[in-house]
Amino acid sequence: MSKDIIAALKENVIQGRKTKDDVGIDDSLADKPGVVELTQQALDDKVAPQEIITEGLTAGMEVVGEKFSNKEYFIPDMLASAEAVGAAMDILKPALESAKVETKGKFAIATVKGDIHDIGKNIVAILLKGAGYEVHDLGIDVPEDTVVDFVKNEKPQYLGLSALLTTTMTEMGVVIKALDESKVRGNVKVLIGGAAVSDEFAREIGADAYCADAFAAVKVLDSYQQAKS
Amino acid sequence: MLVIGENINASNSKVAEAIANRDEEFLAHLAKAQASAGANVIDVNAGSGHGSLERAIADGKWLIQVVQAAVDKPLAIDSDSAEVIKAVLKEYTGERPLINSITAEPERLESIAPVVAEREASVVALAMGAEGIPPKVEDRLAACERIMEHLAGLDIEPKRVLFDPLVLPIAVDTSQGMVTLRTIEEIRSRYPDAGVVMGLSNISYGLPKRKLVNRAFLLMAAYAGLDAVIVDPLDTKAMSLIKVADMLTGKDPSCRAYLRAHRKGDIVD
Numbered sequence: 001m002s003k004d005i006i007a008a009l010k011e012n013v014i015q016g017r018k019t020k021d022d023v024g025i026d027d028s029l030a031d032k033p034g035v036v037e038l039t040q041q042a043l044d045d046k047v048a049p050q051e052i053i054t055e056g057l058t059a060g061m062e063v064v065g066e067k068f069s070n071k072e073y074f075i076p077d078m079l080a081s082a083e084a085v086g087a088a089m090d091i092l093k094p095a096l097e098s099a100k101v102e103t104k105g106k107f108a109i110a111t112v113k114g115d116i117h118d119i120g121k122n123i124v125a126i127l128l129k130g131a132g133y134e135v136h137d138l139g140i141d142v143p144e145d146t147v148v149d150f151v152k153n154e155k156p157q158y159l160g161l162s163a164l165l166t167t168t169m170t171e172m173g174v175v176i177k178a179l180d181e182s183k184v185r186g187n188v189k190v191l192i193g194g195a196a197v198s199d200e201f202a203r204e205i206g207a208d209a210y211c212a213d214a215f216a217a218v219k220v221l222d223s224y225q226q227a228k229s
Numbered sequence: 230m231l232v233i234g235e236n237i238n239a240s241n242s243k244v245a246e247a248i249a250n251r252d253e254e255f256l257a258h259l260a261k262a263q264a265s266a267g268a269n270v271i272d273v274n275a276g277s278g279h280g281s282l283e284r285a286i287a288d289g290k291w292l293i294q295v296v297q298a299a300v301d302k303p304l305a306i307d308s309d310s311a312e313v314i315k316a317v318l319k320e321y322t323g324e325r326p327l328i329n330s331i332t333a334e335p336e337r338l339e340s341i342a343p344v345v346a347e348r349e350a351s352v353v354a355l356a357m358g359a360e361g362i363p364p365k366v367e368d369r370l371a372a373c374e375r376i377m378e379h380l381a382g383l384d385i386e387p388k389r390v391l392f393d394p395l396v397l398p399i400a401v402d403t404s405q406g407m408v409t410l411r412t413i414e415e416i417r418s419r420y421p422d423a424g425v426v427m428g429l430s431n432i433s434y435g436l437p438k439r440k441l442v443n444r445a446f447l448l449m450a451a452y453a454g455l456d457a458v459i460v461d462p463l464d465t466k467a468m469s470l471i472k473v474a475d476m477l478t479g480k481d482p483s484c485r486a487y488l489r490a491h492r493k494g495d496i497v498d
Binding site for chain 2: 074075076122123140165166
């Protein structure tokens, strides 16, 4: 029984159906319960929250990621799936807390000083939340001091920096230097992304990774998680 | 519809390479091709010098000289940096440059508006402030209001202002098409003497068949009151559609421009 619910959950994530009223990628699940209903049902049936996440939500998002890389899915498809997963995570939150299940890790994200682009940053935040990370969005046009203070006080394991402009990408290096000077660079992995940056630029400024898109960010963080365990 | 040719922009890697290599021939050719394809204004953006202001200024000055020697069209001086705009303007010998762009951000407004006044330039004014592109119509209009007040203080007439209502990708928020269209309508009714200009490509970010989406949005924007467009003039389908838009909105008496273009074989469907 629980296997069926989990399989349906995964299928609905792939279809990007948050509730039973949502139109999916195709009509195969029309009028059937969506991610929200299924998540509630799974909880009611005493399925472990951890299983709901890994076998249902994350497994579904992995397929979405592949389809996005293959250009079969587009940004609206990916966002619909990620929003469905985000809604499921909200439902699961109390159960996760009472079972003392930890999130995969704490991730802070910011668009750097002088840059006010937020679309890419928001997509990364939604997707990582859906992948089971605790996401803190520091906003746009964020000065390096704010980032350093957050890393010092809130101790995220991961930091994502976004910049879209060639005029602002250099700020990423400024942030990394400031982390260095405050002696907290070693506490946090720094990922960078945005239209202007590249693998080469990441190496140049001493970032830990360049992520070409939001799914790449999930992959990189998951690889750090695996290396830990 | 005023056509502003967008091709000379360092965000295009071939153009960036040509600027870095001082490839005058490539860039002059690109300017001429746009002019003969029907561009009324040629936009010139030399990039940000990889973060070095000195290099950005040097690149900008060199590029503006190359382009103004190649074509006899007004140029749009396009940069994120007020310093670059001011430095490049000094090299520009044309009469009425278009400055691209200002926003309601006080710093940017205060540094660039005086140059607009001094050179009797026209200016592209983005409907946003320091906090980024507002998702709501009211906030975009509030930014326009702040810009208009500041420019009026410097005796810059509304007819020298081209408002950009701004466009956010429909893939991320499906309400954004209507937000832009309503902003255009409101700007039209509040500032009847000002122009409205828009870039075509943002709306379709993240979607397949982007050009189809861009062209459809162009027609809708034309109906809402758009009168200038930042576009690739070498895109014959887009240029044909601009002629169609002018004709369908009553801006082409006796359909002359459309039919002339047709007789020259320039209209493609």
